Amino acid sequence: MGDEGKSSETDSFTSAMTLNQTGLAQVPPRFVLPSSERPGRSLLLNPSTTTTITPLPIIDISSLHNPSLRPRVIEEIRVACEDLGFFQVINHGIPSMYANDAIDAATEFFNLPSEEKMHLASTDVRKPVRYGTGLNHIEDKVHFWRDFIKHYCHPISTWIHLWPSNPSSYKEKMGNYAKAVQALQEQLKEAVLQSLGLKADYLHEDFEKGTQVMVVNCYPACPEPDLALGMPPHSDYGSLTILTQSQPGFEIMDKNNNWRPVPVIEGAAALLVLLGDQMEVISNGRYKSVVHRATLNKDRTRISIASLHSLALDKKVGPAPELIDDEHPLAYNEGSFESFLDHISGNDARNKVRYIDMLKRPETIKANCMK
Ligand SMILES: O=C(O)CCC(=O)C(=O)O
Numbered sequence: 001m002g003d004e005g006k007s008s009e010t011d012s013f014t015s016a017m018t019l020n021q022t023g024l025a026q027v028p029p030r031f032v033l034p035s036s037e038r039p040g041r042s043l044l045l046n047p048s049t050t051t052t053i054t055p056l057p058i059i060d061i062s063s064l065h066n067p068s069l070r071p072r073v074i075e076e077i078r079v080a081c082e083d084l085g086f087f088q089v090i091n092h093g094i095p096s097m098y099a100n101d102a103i104d105a106a107t108e109f110f111n112l113p114s115e116e117k118m119h120l121a122s123t124d125v126r127k128p129v130r131y132g133t134g135l136n137h138i139e140d141k142v143h144f145w146r147d148f149i150k151h152y153c154h155p156i157s158t159w160i161h162l163w164p165s166n167p168s169s170y171k172e173k174m175g176n177y178a179k180a181v182q183a184l185q186e187q188l189k190e191a192v193l194q195s196l197g198l199k200a201d202y203l204h205e206d207f208e209k210g211t212q213v214m215v216v217n218c219y220p221a222c223p224e225p226d227l228a229l230g231m232p233p234h235s236d237y238g239s240l241t242i243l244t245q246s247q248p249g250f251e252i253m254d255k256n257n258n259w260r261p262v263p264v265i266e267g268a269a270a271l272l273v274l275l276g277d278q279m280e281v282i283s284n285g286r287y288k289s290v291v292h293r294a295t296l297n298k299d300r301t302r303i304s305i306a307s308l309h310s311l312a313l314d315k316k317v318g319p320a321p322e323l324i325d326d327e328h329p330l331a332y333n334e335g336s337f338e339s340f341l342d343h344i345s346g347n348d349a350r351n352k353v354r355y356i357d358m359l360k361r362p363e364t365i366k367a368n369c370m371k
């Protein structure tokens with residue numbers, strides 16, 4: 001790497017955009033991952049693969065409102081959830097302007113001088129607004145190539161005054177997108193529950209008391225994208241995540257442990273839908289939360305906005321009783337995300353322990369291994 005002489009220079013970076021503008025030729029050593037964790041093994045990028053690549057599901061959900069066509073859409077959702085825990089939706093009713101405006105507001109925010117953003121900096125995962133960057137020492141030990149801001153949304157009226165007030169349009173643009181995504185999530189959650197054979201209003205009151213957190217990520221262009229990651233592999237803890245990305249970089253892991261890049265579909269305004277750990281538990285393991293990661297681009301900064309929807313932090317989530325039977329014995333213990341937070345230390349981004357792993361019943365893990 002030839003980085004020794006650079007360390008004082010790279011240590012002085014305090015923001016993703018600052019790093020971007022310096023035109024570094026090499027990745028500073030603290031971002032370089034051990035070779036086994038580097039990203040260069042995506043299925044589409046690996047010519048030696050013999051697996052047949054099936055396209056990732058894109059579901060047109062305009063017919064969800066049509067009683068006679070709804071079952072067909074629900075069936076498509078069931079297949080995608082069983083296979084990948086992931087799908088993209090089109091014709092979802094959210095004008096593309098909303099996502100574009102939110103991405104523009106995020107870009108303006110991340111372009112601000114770092115001193116301004118640092119007012120919101122924190123490593124406390126329970127903070128309602130939290131700015132962090134892998135490019136300085138907020139997240140010590142392991143550094144990932146991103147800046148991010150996380151903020152609570154649900155209900156927006158309670159939290160929005162805490163969101164950034166610079167750029168001045170941030171609250172309005174991010175707020176419009178957040179509200180639209182919350183409404184979409186409601187429809188998708190009902191469809192996913194129905195696809196499991198549950199009632200659309202299963203745990204309705206608990207979901208009403210749940211949370212929506214927007215995670216707004218900025219991944220600056222990276223001179224050596226094969227050596228680092230923007231976000232390490234993880235699954236989201238909630239029920240559903242809805243994600244939009246300005247550039248390619250998002251990847252999911254399929255059943256064969258292959259990384260599958262999710263391209264940006266030009267003109268389609270597709271939104272990405274990810275099943276989280278809580279949905280895996282509710283489904284008693286029929287569906288699995290999707291493991292995903294963010295890779296980096298050499299020339300372009302990438303923004304992604306992940307809207308994480310979950311049951312309340314203190315809600316003990318367990319499998320739906322309707323989904324436990326002789327063929328599908330109880331596979332998870334009940335447990336709240338709050339109790340998980342009490343058990344892990346430090347920042348989620350560098351913690352390899354997953355919430356779902358805390359909930360899996362040991363005898364089920366053993367039984368699955370023996371299959
Ligand atoms: O940036 C991405 O595409 C992934 C973001 C993500 O997984 C998250 O914020 O939880």
Ligand SMILES: [Fe+2]
Nearest residue numbers: 235236292306
């Ligand atoms: Fe995620």
